[in-house]
Amino acid sequence: MEIQTPDGMTQHLTGVGSSMTSLTRPLSLLDLATVRDGESIAEGIARSVRLAQTADTLGYRRLWFAEHHNMPHVASSATSLLIQHIASQTQNLRVGAGGIMLPNHSPLVIAEQFGTLETLYPDRIDLGLGRAPGTDAVTMRALRRDGTEADRFSSDVMELHGYLTGRSRVPGVNAYPGWRTEVPLFILGSSLFGAQLAAELGLPYSFASHFAPQMLHEASRVYRENFNAAGSLNGPEAKPHFIAAANVIVHDDAEFAREQLRQAENTWIKRMLGRNRELTDDDVEQLRDHPAGQQVLAMLAKTTAGSPDEVTTWLEDFANSVSADELILVNMAPEEAVQHRTLQLLAPQSS
Secondary structure (H helix, E strand, C coil): CEEECCCCCEEECCCCCCCCCCCCCCEEEEECCECCCCCCHHHHHHHHHHHHHHHHHCCCCEEEECCCCCCCCECCCCHHHHHHHHHHCCCCCEEEEEEEEHHHCCHHHHHHHHHHHHHHCCCCEEEEEECCCCCCHHHHHHCCCCCCHHHHHHHHHHHHHHHHHCCCCCCCCCCCCCCCCCCCEEEEECCHHHHHHHHHHCCCEEECCCCCCCCHHHHHHHHHHHCCCCCCCCCCCCCCCEEEEEEEEECCCHHHHHHHHHHHHHHHHHHHHCCCCCCCHHHHHHHCCCHHHHHHHHCCCCEEEECHHHHHHHHHHHHHHCCCCEEEEEECCCCHHHHHHHHHHCCCCCC
């Protein structure tokens, strides 16, 4: 396989075509749409397109983007627009939101946006829904939110579902496009609230264990034990579907993969703890052993880096430990070529 690098050069990636994973679960991807230091937003988005195209050829199930605001290193604030762009550049992947922060929007507008996407790219669009603002308190107010909108999250999800299925809960109001497009809904979360709501509504649930792993096992248990098939928005035949997230870096050279992970961890520390001051590389290294740095690294507890065999074994054990039906992976490698190699070495089927 060859990719076009930002400088216009063609880079050949070795080993493509041989599926080296023995994972028994479907694999999907969460792209954080990162914009690196010294990189323009356009360059960051172009890199996401190249990664999506690699994933598209390798059998990954879905690729999601998340709504964030006022973050200079994240390019997915206009989430539906980015989804449309990626869907237009790929052929097989399901592309969607992981997720849309529904309290920031009216259900009707989201139904219209994702109904349009589904109309343009039939059977390829997913809609994951979260109730957090996706930003800080000041930016939340700039979004015209006062913090109480999350209280109606459950009813907003049901209203949105009504628009997408042609069974509107608001008399005389329908979504065009959107009406009867049946865009599949997923509940997202990092606490027991999302698990309980997804179970109550009989919807698939995706847990954000890639950065908030503390409640993962309990959320999995609560979701499965309380799953309401009889009352599912997807009908009485619905079954629980639990998606767990993990961070990965894979390379033929296991030690190199671990070096890449350390760089990625340092970047995470720098961005989490350096918001109000400029941190040098030496500062970051010292913070790794500081309680604040340790707290940041604990957010990345569900992370694996190494050889294909090492990472595959870790992911299989991880999936078994929480009875995951599907894994969604965050590709943490700092170098683009290593990100592509990670996708190749974990490819769920031969390309």
